[in-house]
Amino acid sequence: xxxxxxxxxxxxxxxxxxxxxxxxxxxxxxxxxxxxxxxxxxxxxxxxxxxxxxxxxxxxxxxxxxxxxxxxxxxxxxxxxxxxxxxxxxxxxxxxxxxxxxxxxxxxxxxxxxxxxxxxxxxxxxxxxxxxxxxxxxxxxxxxxxxxxxxxxxxxxxxxxxxxxxxxxxxxxxxxxxxxxxxxxxxxxxxxxxxxxxxxxxxxxxxxxxxxxxxxxxxxxxxxxxxxxxxxxxxxxxxxxxxxxxxxxxxxxxxxxxxxxxxxxxxxxxxxxxxxxxxxxxxxxxxxxxxxxxxxxxxxxxxxxxxxxxxxxxxxxxxxxxxxxxxxxxxxxxxxxxxxxxxxxxxxxxx
Amino acid sequence: xxxxxxxxxxxxxxxxxxxxxxxxxxxxxxxxxxxxxxxxxxxxxxxxxxxxxxxxxxxxxxxxxxxxxxxxxxxxxxxxxxxxx
Numbered sequence: 001x002x003x004x005x006x007x008x009x010x011x012x013x014x015x016x017x018x019x020x021x022x023x024x025x026x027x028x029x030x031x032x033x034x035x036x037x038x039x040x041x042x043x044x045x046x047x048x049x050x051x052x053x054x055x056x057x058x059x060x061x062x063x064x065x066x067x068x069x070x071x072x073x074x075x076x077x078x079x080x081x082x083x084x085x086x087x088x089x090x091x092x093x094x095x096x097x098x099x100x101x102x103x104x105x106x107x108x109x110x111x112x113x114x115x116x117x118x119x120x121x122x123x124x125x126x127x128x129x130x131x132x133x134x135x136x137x138x139x140x141x142x143x144x145x146x147x148x149x150x151x152x153x154x155x156x157x158x159x160x161x162x163x164x165x166x167x168x169x170x171x172x173x174x175x176x177x178x179x180x181x182x183x184x185x186x187x188x189x190x191x192x193x194x195x196x197x198x199x200x201x202x203x204x205x206x207x208x209x210x211x212x213x214x215x216x217x218x219x220x221x222x223x224x225x226x227x228x229x230x231x232x233x234x235x236x237x238x239x240x241x242x243x244x245x246x247x248x249x250x251x252x253x254x255x256x257x258x259x260x261x262x263x264x265x266x267x268x269x270x271x272x273x274x275x276x277x278x279x280x281x282x283x284x285x286x287x288x289x290x291x292x293x294x295x296x297x298x299x300x301x302x303x304x305x306x307x308x309x310x311x312x313x314x315x316x317x318x319x320x321x322x323x324x325x326x327x328x329x330x331x332x333x334x335x336x337x338x339x340x341x342x343x344x345x346x347x348x349x350x351x
Numbered sequence: 352x353x354x355x356x357x358x359x360x361x362x363x364x365x366x367x368x369x370x371x372x373x374x375x376x377x378x379x380x381x382x383x384x385x386x387x388x389x390x391x392x393x394x395x396x397x398x399x400x401x402x403x404x405x406x407x408x409x410x411x412x413x414x415x416x417x418x419x420x421x422x423x424x425x426x427x428x429x430x431x432x433x434x435x436x
Contacts, residue, residue, distance in 0.1 A: 051371075
């Protein structure tokens with residue numbers, strides 16, 4: 001299966017919305033929360049529609065519009081979305097109103113928009129697009145599930161142009177709840193940021209791709225494989241799964257020019273570290289969550305990063321964990337997990 | 352009445368998230384739907400909730416809605432009439 005990337009749209013904690021520049025002005029994320037740098041939505045959404053949209057809906061619709069424009073696609077043949085939380089801000093708003101108003105006076109807007117598939121649906125309504133529309137809500141592998149569906153659609157009908165997205169927002173309520181579970185880094189006074197954060201920085205983002213089975217020299221890169229697995233019992237299992245995944249795609253670990261790791265800081269965790277000094281010891285290693293933060297669909301940001309690296313053939317120092325890029329980039333492996341629950345591999349290759 | 356109209360304008364702006372509008376931008380006699388503010392059916396539901404939540408007035412007959420929600424003035428008249436009763 002090969003799916004060529006012909007368009008990108010990315011709203012993240014970095015300046016990623018303008019496709020003509022690439023990580024030129026890196027913003028160091030401030031623990032424990034990193035919000036997106038949001039564009040001027042009014043350039044993309046009519047005010048009458050904008051007023052009713054929550055943050056993630058604005059981000060999703062705008063990133064999708066940017067992506068469609070980048071690929072020169074007016075109406076996609078499918079809209080496939082991955083999201084861990086959906087419109088959680090609207091859900092919170094609705095549930096808060098239920099409690100505060102003692103289950104009376106419930107307003108319709110936040111109720112209507114509290115479903116996970118609202119972004120995909122909204123894009124379809126705005127485009128008047130009646131084509132295949134699916135949203136995957138699978139925690140940390142939501143984007144990967146959407147990608148797998150997209151690639152299977154393209155495998156069957158290579159001419160399809162699929163709008164594929166991964167998006168999640170961070171809200172203060174959701175942050176507070178998950179913070180109690182000890183997921184996130186602590187607050188630091190201004191000017192006292194540690195070089196190595198102790199834990200993950202909570203993040204958010206909306207990343208869209210147009211992918212198709214039709215090769216074109218203008219394409220950014222191509223997705224060539226995706227695989228997921230759950231709670232591996234040991235690093236040996238991860239190693240075995242990685243080798244099997246590469247083998248299925250006709251590669252060995254020596255064919256990987258860069259592996260992008262979903263670790264949250266330069267120190268990594270015991271699982272990433274064991275693999276870095278194990279099977280990945282001879283491979284150039286990079287990371288990305290110090291740029292976008294930790295969220296359910298942060299792997300979509302990683303795929304955006306990989307597509308740009310393959311197209312531009314330059315790896316910024318901020319991405320590299322070890323060594324220097326000395327040879328052309330042909331294959332990038334993305335390996336993501338958070339707290340050893342849902343693991344995923346995505347393989348992107350140069351066109 | 353003038354006080355109620357100003358209060359109503361502010362409440363409509365907040366309930367419908369008309370973030371670019373100030374109370375002075377809304378003409379009390381202009382239609383809220385269609386050519387006026389351009390509100391739609393979801394906004395109508397929000398206005399029904401606003402009436403009930405903020406003024407304790409439940410719209411009994413849905414057919415009344417078109418007349419009641421024609422403008423800020425008609426809404427204020429309806430509130431005045433029904434709160435007195």
